[in-house]
Amino acid sequence: xxxxxxxxxxxxxxxxxALAQGAARVLRVVPQSNLTSLDPVWTTAVVTRNHAFMVxxxxxxxxxxxxxxxxxxxxxxxxxxxxxxxxxxREGLRFHDGERVTARDxxxxxxxxxxxxxxxxxxxxxxxxxxxxxxxxxxxxxxxPTPLLTMALGQTQFxxxxxxxxxxxxDAFQQIRDPxxxxxxxxxxxxxxxxxxxxxxxxxxxxxRQEPVDGLAGGRAPRLxxxxxxxxxxxxxxxxxxxxxxxxxWEYPLHDLLPLLKRNRQVVVEQRLLDGTYGICRFNTLHPxxxxxxxxxxxxxxxxxxxxxxxxxxxxxxxxEACEGVFTCGTPLANEAGSEVLKTHSLDRAKAALAEAGxxxxxxxxxxxxxxxxxxxxxxxxxxxxxxxxxxxxxxSTDWGxxxxxxxxxxxxxxxxxxxxxxxxxGQSLTxxxxxxxxxxxxxxxxxxxxxxPEIERLRGAWVEATDPAEGRRVAEALNHRAxxxxxxxxxxxxxxxxxxRRNVTGAFRAxxxxxxxxxxx
Amino acid sequence: xxxxxxxxxxxxxxxMAIVALFVFSLLYIAPGDPAAxxxxxxxxxxxxxxxxxxxxxxxxxxxxxxxxxxxxxxxxMGVSIFTNLPVTTMIQQRIEPTLSLMVLTLCLAVSIAVxxxxxxxxxxxxxxxxAVMGFAVLGFSVPVFVVGYVLAYIFALELDxxxxxxxxxxxxxxxxxxxxxxxxxxxxxxxxxxxxxxxxRATMLxxxxxxxxxxARAKGAGQRSILFLHALKNAAVPIxxxxxxxxxxxxxxxxxxxxxxxxPGLGRLTVDAILRRDYPVIQGVVLLFxxxxxxxxxxxDLLYTLFDPRIRY
Numbered sequence: 085x086x087x088x089x090x091x092x093x094x095x096x097x098x099x100x101x102a103l104a105q106g107a108a109r110v111l112r113v114v115p116q117s118n119l120t121s122l123d124p125v126w127t128t129a130v131v132t133r134n135h136a137f138m139v140x141x142x143x144x145x146x147x148x149x150x151x152x153x154x155x156x157x158x159x160x161x162x163x164x165x166x167x168x169x170x171x172x173x174r175e176g177l178r179f180h181d182g183e184r185v186t187a188r189d190x191x192x193x194x195x196x197x198x199x200x201x202x203x204x205x206x207x208x209x210x211x212x213x214x215x216x217x218x219x220x221x222x223x224x225x226x227x228x229p230t231p232l233l234t235m236a237l238g239q240t241q242f243x244x245x246x247x248x249x250x251x252x253x254x255d256a257f258q259q260i261r262d263p264x265x266x267x268x269x270x271x272x273x274x275x276x277x278x279x280x281x282x283x284x285x286x287x288x289x290x291x292x293r294q295e296p297v298d299g300l301a302g303g304r305a306p307r308l309x310x311x312x313x314x315x316x317x318x319x320x321x322x323x324x325x326x327x328x329x330x331x332x333x334w335e336y337p338l339h340d341l342l343p344l345l346k347r348n349r350q351v352v353v354e355q356r357l358l359d360g361t362y363g364i365c366r367f368n369t370l371h372p373x374x375x376x377x378x379x380x381x382x383x384x385x386x387x388x389x390x391x392x393x394x395x396x397x398x399x400x401x402x403x404x405e406a407c408e409g410v411f412t413c414g415t416p417l418a419n420e421a422g423s424e425v426l427k428t429h430s431l432d433r434a435k436a437a438l439a440e441a442g443x444x445x446x447x448x449x450x451x452x453x454x455x456x457x458x459x460x461x462x463x464x465x466x467x468x469x470x471x472x473x474x475x476x477x478x479x480x481s482t483d484w485g486x487x488x489x490x491x492x493x494x495x496x497x498x499x500x501x502x503x504x505x506x507x508x509x510x511g512q513s514l515t516x517x518x519x520x521x522x523x524x525x526x527x528x529x530x531x532x533x534x535x536x537x538p539e540i541e542r543l544r545g546a547w548v549e550a551t552d553p554a555e556g557r558r559v560a561e562a563l564n565h566r567a568x569x570x571x572x573x574x575x576x577x578x579x580x581x582x583x584x585x586r587r588n589v590t591g592a593f594r595a596x597x598x599x600x601x602x603x604x605x606x
Numbered sequence: 607x608x609x610x611x612x613x614x615x616x617x618x619x620x621x622m623a624i625v626a627l628f629v630f631s632l633l634y635i636a637p638g639d640p641a642a643x644x645x646x647x648x649x650x651x652x653x654x655x656x657x658x659x660x661x662x663x664x665x666x667x668x669x670x671x672x673x674x675x676x677x678x679x680x681x682x683m684g685v686s687i688f689t690n691l692p693v694t695t696m697i698q699q700r701i702e703p704t705l706s707l708m709v710l711t712l713c714l715a716v717s718i719a720v721x722x723x724x725x726x727x728x729x730x731x732x733x734x735x736x737a738v739m740g741f742a743v744l745g746f747s748v749p750v751f752v753v754g755y756v757l758a759y760i761f762a763l764e765l766d767x768x769x770x771x772x773x774x775x776x777x778x779x780x781x782x783x784x785x786x787x788x789x790x791x792x793x794x795x796x797x798x799x800x801x802x803x804x805x806x807r808a809t810m811l812x813x814x815x816x817x818x819x820x821x822a823r824a825k826g827a828g829q830r831s832i833l834f835l836h837a838l839k840n841a842a843v844p845i846x847x848x849x850x851x852x853x854x855x856x857x858x859x860x861x862x863x864x865x866x867x868x869x870p871g872l873g874r875l876t877v878d879a880i881l882r883r884d885y886p887v888i889q890g891v892v893l894l895f896x897x898x899x900x901x902x903x904x905x906x907d908l909l910y911t912l913f914d915p916r917i918r919y
Contacts, residue, residue, distance in 0.1 A: 255660075
């Protein structure tokens, strides 16, 4: 017992033992950021997705190996010709308001989600219709075989969560107001104070699968009575709260504070996410000097990923790794075909390449978000490289809110445009060409920077059409090779983002997202 | 005086109208786009445009401003772009911690700073005077967040007497409420104590030179009576003025203090709203702060008549 609690108990006299009786298992969590929206279709914010994993369930989900397994679905059957896939729901599934989960709810939820999910939008032309067969069964009628369908439905990046039909009928661009799902925890709207607190209670009507937990697949058994998020924006205060035991779990501790937490015997610091966080240096390919691929490649020659990763995650052993390709390292498509340019690591050779490419001293505007420590650190390393290369750099330090607006500007730098921005991405998002945002090169439709390269787009289409893994792998190598020639962005390697929890928290497991089922507290 | 008070309250209306126009215009021209923040990285420009349209952010300035003013006049501050909750609800959720922090800081500061200033003036040139002035310089110089971290380190981490963060509502008991607020109030009060102590000392020094003080001494009045009944009452007007002006300091300081101690108050709500460009929340909170500031200054003006009967409105 802490001294302060001892004093409080003494002051309360005989009331203290009474308070201790029947204590609920409440996990007090410091989330990565403020939960401002409850709708995982309306916004792609990771914190909203983490909330949604508690409240909603999925038809199918990724296991620790990345394979898709049934979750709400008892299973699915693909017709021999591949033109129909029938899903059957498990028995006993209920929403938090007591209503049964039916196939109609699933179809409405899929339709709403499909309007926003880029992966499903790629597959959507193949889908002729989604039919409700009965309360527990629905069928995708397909125009051609679509083996990626279950992968889209079970993905973690932009998961397809199942909501009641009446809620799922809301326009995909309007925020829902009613957070009713069928997941292992139910949201407590009365306790939600955005920016400070959010709470979920165990859903007693939840029927978990019987298999052991495996990534996001398997039994999602709620073992806590309540999960409470307290937003603590100041990392030093969050570290202090973990040290004193005022909080039990800190999702994303700042890397600088990890040594402090590791010294505390009551705190465990471990990796929970299965993938690292990848750094991205993005060029604006519309305007000089980075409309010239040779100049983009020259800058890439000066990059040493280790400098970036040390700037973000320090020198902790195992805290980061270089990954000199466009696909997530350690996943089936990862390769370094044509990545020699990223292995140059030479300022002198980069200077020579820059001169050869015809750089004429054009202004380079690099925007750095000061309120986003990791992305700011990546930005400052690039700024240093550009200065040492002798480029005409203007470093604009601003906040993330301004950056996300300014990065949409296609104007030249003299009229408020930009030349380089940085961002980070979960490894999950870079595993497959179909949702690899930074690999798209379809000009005005591409991600900010708007690269236009028909060959990359052709290869991406070829990967979607590929029917066997060997062919898919060959296409992925060609994609990596072409991406290094185009160099629309420089991959900056990845760092691990560990979590910290008090030693009395049990059942933490590794998964593609932060989830709280299977966890308990002694 | 009643007529004066009514006139002053009515005068807040044009002030608030100017503040409203100013805040709305500033937010309109400031960079940042909530639709882009909501849409996230995966969204296409068309998606961002659709979200912007659904939020009504694509409408002309005058239409949006007119609608906002009309809603305000009907007691509706709008709905947060992100949380979908009414701004009034969000303010209600956050007003108690901020109010508690400010009132406790104010009480602490006045009860410490005024005696400090009086004693420093009384013992002018002594070590007490120098110590008080040294503290005042320190109070002005050390940032609130540094004081906050040092206090948290000593009293929460090392001594384990007080919690590091959080807020307990007053209805859950005075001591739990105080336990959470005492460190933030001391941290926030440092600069305020310094300000009031300096002004009190300077004003008291001036008053203590006056003829009526000499007369009181000649009449055999005691030191305590001279200091607190004769001198302090006459020095009160500038002190009360500084206390009023200092409320702005408290509002600004509350933003930092609430972040350091994770207090769910209006300061943090404002910062979060600014970073996300949640326009209705920013407008609502700034309007509220302006209104409070105007009212506090009105209260100070009315208090003058208590301390100086020569003042008539």
